[in-house]
Amino acid sequence: MKHINFMGQRRLAIIMSAVLLLISLGSLMVNQLEWGLDFTGGTLVEVEYGDSADLDAIRSTLETRGYPGAQVVSFGTDRDVLIRLPADLDADGSDVLQVLRSSTSDSVELRRTEFVGPQVGDELREQGGLAMLLALGLVVAVAYGTDRWAARRRRRREFLRRQRQGATPDRHGGREG
Numbered sequence: 001m002k003h004i005n006f007m008g009q010r011r012l013a014i015i016m017s018a019v020l021l022l023i024s025l026g027s028l029m030v031n032q033l034e035w036g037l038d039f040t041g042g043t044l045v046e047v048e049y050g051d052s053a054d055l056d057a058i059r060s061t062l063e064t065r066g067y068p069g070a071q072v073v074s075f076g077t078d079r080d081v082l083i084r085l086p087a088d089l090d091a092d093g094s095d096v097l098q099v100l101r102s103s104t105s106d107s108v109e110l111r112r113t114e115f116v117g118p119q120v121g122d123e124l125r126e127q128g129g130l131a132m133l134l135a136l137g138l139v140v141a142v143a144y145g146t147d148r149w150a151a152r153r154r155r156r157r158e159f160l161r162r163q164r165q166g167a168t169p170d171r172h173g174g175r176e177g
């Protein structure tokens with residue numbers, strides 16, 4: 001069996017982990033998190049075009065018609081479009097539909113409109129934090145249990161080795177006979 005010296009590389013591993021951690025934290029501070037609609041609240045509008053939808057044209061139309069910050073993504077087929085509007089716009093799905101219909105000769109149908117309140121985001125954030133703490137606790141418990149099991153196995157192996165050599169340890173750890 002080949003012996004791999006993991007502990008000999010521990011300094012390099014610690015340095016690499018620290019560098020990657022600092023890069024991650026720096027990126028998080030510079031770019032920050034982009035909270036989605038579920039966390040900030042807002043309106044979700046799903047529309048279907050008769051032909052293939054031009055997402056860039058839809059974005060620019062919404063931007064120029066008073067819906068800044070609208071997120072436009074393809075949803076399902078290339079004719080289905082999902083539009084996420086921030087909560088501060090106080091938008092209605094029928095208003096967005098009228099803007100889209102006036103900007104194209106293609107048929108546009110409203111499939112659904114949903115309002116998502118920021119309360120949902122608060123619950124998701126809380127539950128996500130609890131799930132992360134639970135996962136961390138389980139990882140620590142498994143690591144502790146594995147370490148205890150390995151230590152018990154080493155002691156048992158040492159005990160059996162001593163028995164084969166003809167000496168048994170007494171209850172104080174010394175040798176008899």
